[in-house]
Amino acid sequence: MPRESRQNYPFSAIVAQEEMKLALICAAIDPAIGGVLVFGDRGTGKSTAVRAMAALLPLMRAMTDCRYACDPDDSDSWCEECRSRGEDKRRSRMIPVPVVDLPLGITEDRVVGALDLERALSQGVKVFEPGLLARANRGFLYIDEVNLLEDHLVDLLIDVAASGENLVEREGLSVRHPARFVLIGSGNPEEGELRPQLLDRFGLSVEVRTPVELRERVEVIKRRDEFERARGSFTEKWRGAEDKLRRRIVAARKLLREVIAEDAILEKAAQLCMQLGTDGLRAELTMIRAARALASYEGERGVAVSHLRRIAPLALRHRLRRDPLDESDATARVERAVSESLLS
């Protein structure tokens, strides 16, 4: 749908799509969950939701003059420049959470960064010009139609998304810098499948569908029309809801450290993963993490079975070992396993 880049559609005004909103909120509360994959029908507001989410988040504190927007409060994650900078020169400012689009046609050097061509040509000096990964540090990296991304870019992302660090070795440059971002991918499964390794990097996955209720569809069109006609007043109308949601996310982030997952819950999670035959431990870890984020979002200090049950389809459905001849879809398989092992 038509969309101006400057003013974002409010997150709270998105009609239905509860699962997608929940996944994005969890990822915003705990970025370590590792990103969200949104698969679904065309025109269901996937990219609108991602942009709206980033706009909703509070400003973050970042080092001034740092190309990677290092966090002044987390010296472990600083880039080399911030480390070497004297204490008296460290200043910070508030910036919006970055959302970086990774367009499909992009070249590798634009993603990882490369030699600054202009300065090399005019001054003959070797300076690193950071790429999109640097800009996405501490924010969101959004890839629309991620299933069509070229293989060499996929390889690169798989590596960086896992390590949180971008290593550049090219044109005589040797640079490493932090690149921790929430990877958001969207796509239409009918147009191509995703490599399992990349699938695994996404903590949560959601399936979005066109609203089925006529009332919802009318509401989608109505709100969009209202927004396009008068962005200012529409945004104003939703400000209250947006503020409330923002406060809730901020509170959840604070509470997150205190949320406990009891052994009984961990056992349930392990049981569920074993029953579904998911590979590796990542599935369990992600599920527990996301369940904690959900618990904190609901203001609770302990993970309950109900949290696990709600988060399980999101955390597991893209990690199932595929049985090509099993006709039931992944969501149904997870739900079956949930009702068997969690409710027993």
Added chain:
Amino acid sequence: MILTEQAGIAATLFAVDPVSLGGVCLRSPAQPARERWLRLLQESLPEKTPWRRIPSNIPTDRLLGDLDMAATLQAARPVAERGALAAADGGILVIAMAERLSAHTASLLNGVIDSGRVRVPRSGVMIEHPARIGIVALDESEGEEDPMPPSLMDRLAIVLDLRDIEPRARLGGVHDREAIATARRLLPLVGVTQGIIESLCGACAALGVTSPRPAWFALQAAKVSAALDGRREVCAEDAALAAQLVIAPRATQLPAEAMPRDEPSAQEPADRSRLAEEAASGGPDKPQGDEVDSRVLSAARAAIPPGLLVRLESAHANRSRSPAAGRAGALRAAGKRGRPAGSRAACGRGRLHLVDTLRAAAPWQRIRGGGAGKRVRIEPGDLRERRFKVRSPTLTIFAVDASGSSALNRLAEAKGAVELMLAECYIRRDTVAVVAFRNTSAEIVLPPTRSLVRAKRCLAGLPGGGGTPLAAALAGVAALAAQARRRGETPTIVILTDGRANIARSGGAGRAAAHADALAAARALPLCDTLFIDSSPKPNPLAREIADAMRARYVALPHPGARDLSGAMRGSSW
């Protein structure tokens, strides 16, 4: 009549607001009527509106922009060059042969349509240009060919089919430039009632249009129509017209059709029929506007072109055919084409990678006496050439003999074998297609798909009995293989038969003629990896002959147990 009228009105509506309508999909072969329509559109637009025409195989750098090679070398600093999209800002981008657009190019276009901006994502430059464009996609596909990428199609409001237009027809509904300019000014003031929105959404639901975009576009089109008429309020006529132009061509079902037409287990059709019921019963708590609804719906219904639903049905059956894998024909020729995959030091034959060459040369400029403002000095050692990756997915075509002579019990075994091979195809990410032949004809029972579930289902329902029209089957396989080649895929063929052809090409019975025809068809098969599995009780020399004619690997399996067969395939080099 309606058609010529509609075509003219569509051009006028689009001319008023190309950006929020997204574009027009013009289904038509290259014919005078299409040229007349394009001219009409051009004449309706304000003077000096940018108008760019691009081929569907346009490279990414020409589409989005890149470094301007000459200017960069001259100025010794990176100079960006605008691509076709930025050049078309504020105007119209015409895409020739849009049905050949790759999914990749389509997704680039989608991004620009959605954001109204184009980013030059190339090395050394990071520039954004506004690109508020309207697209005219010329779709010349016909028959079995794939239409244009559905994701792009979804972003174009108007779908116009000029395939059946009278060659000399005059296009109606024309407004002059002044009227259009007035409408443009009035457009932002046009309001719309809840009832109109409901009726448009209802029409979408009733016609099985699931994406929300068409409803949104129909609303925009209705507003434009009101503005052209000098009104500030959308009325029922506007909505009816919008439904005709935007919603009707995307119909996947007729209104209030109770039963979905295929796969009742699949989610989507079920949703659709529910929507249809809801719409038919007037939708949930609708206070008013039943009359508007029926008007919009009947207008849309009248505009559904005859035969559309039949065509759609076959398109729907092909839906899981992956456009990403398809249409990659251009990517096949290795070395100088394909998806870029970085660069390497030049060895003399490839295409120059300008940016990387400059990068290699850059650090040496001071030493070589270049520098700011001077020419860039490049030595042979700096030259870098582009590397490309060639992607060529495989389509495995199974031709299964379901005739009476391949007795029924062996047909079951053959199905089992194909199922096993399917599982292997899945692992290798192949697409598969199944051709079955019996009685007098061969039939593509499964068009190319990655969905093994569908393959399995279609095999299970395959009936047996009748004659052996081997020649027809081979012709069908050849056509599939040729199509796959055009899409840039590598076809592989597995033929499972006892080789006892008894139905000739003409459809008549007779072993001699049938065998001769089969031989001819076998020779006409495109050269590719072929496995011929002879399922007769003992090796059949006639089958061997046919296998040789198609240069296939011949495997005689007296009783093809499923496991054996799969083993034979693994043994072959396919």
